[in-house]
Amino acid sequence: MSARVVVPLESAAGRLEEFSPAASVLDDAEYALFSQVARTRKCAAGEVLFRRGDHGSDMYVIASGAVELDFGDDLVRKPLGMGEFFGELGLLMGDHARSANATMTQPGVLLELGRETFDRLTDRDPKQLAKFLRRTIMRVVCNEQALIGRLRRRNLELQNTLDVLRTTALQLDQSEILIRTDELTGLTNRRGFVAHVEQARLAGKLPDSVLILVDCDRFKEINDGHGHLAGDRVLQSVSNLLRAVCGQDDIACRLGGDEFCLLIHGHNRDGAERIAGYIVESARILQRMHQRPPQMTTLSIGACVVAADAEIAWEHWYKQADLALYRAKHQGGNRVEWQD
């Protein structure tokens, strides 16, 4: 029989009792008593005694050989050896659903105790049986408490993991927004704009639109004459003006330096001409209104109609609008030119 470590443990009734921490080992007197009434069963290695969820009412004592209890999921498997018992809840509760798979890992002999044999023990040695039952109940309570502790710890770990995942997702969203946003103006930057247009185009969801390229006139003179910060303020004013004319589905973008663009969705040339004209006119008025320090420059615009065609890439439309912008600049700026 295997070696036993016996430690005192306070019972539910408050008395000190002998209790084995392995707790599934019978003492010599119990073993002798059970072997008087039990059925013996020879088992081969690998033989499955019961599976998780099976209903059963037999308890087993290992006379020789070894058994493994597998509680499933990621719970630790429990090896049992000579003198240890298992399946006692089936015996005590009757027709109990097993909570583990029990498999012989070494060939051996088991003592099987069914309900009727157990009843006979009540007559033979009630004191010994009561001691066994108390110990078994304590074992169940301890196992349950350990299980609850493990589940609590796992729950806490899961919650922590979820928190970390939530924070990471949020950080990813924020980084995604940051890398697509122009820091100075808060408008979408070139990367964000091109990604948006290309995604929509490839998905066939880019509606007929108008592309409007906007460039500040003689912006360098503002930087040179009033300083870089004044130049920054002008760029912010231009972006506010573009934001103001944007509809819900339109996009305003700072392409870089003093160059901006607007993608006006669902507009034909007539509608977009009014918008482009309004931008140039408003900039002209603001530029005259605030000259020292300057709040605005006059603006040049090159525009083209973007036909919804999944085959034509964004660069094509950009080149068209840029040709128109070049003409607008060439004619002195402060105007709108179209490329058909």
Ligand SMILES: Nc1nc2c(ncn2[C@@H]2O[C@H](COP(=O)(O)OP(=O)(O)OP(=O)(O)O)[C@@H](O)[C@H]2O)c(=O)[nH]1
């Ligand atoms: N203040 C400021 N200036 C910038 C920024 N980015 C680019 N610039 C400046 O913008 C100026 C653009 O100069 P140009 O491309 O010659 O444009 P321009 O002076 O408007 O000339 P035209 O377009 O031909 O009228 C350069 O002097 C850049 O240094 C910025 O973020 N802030």
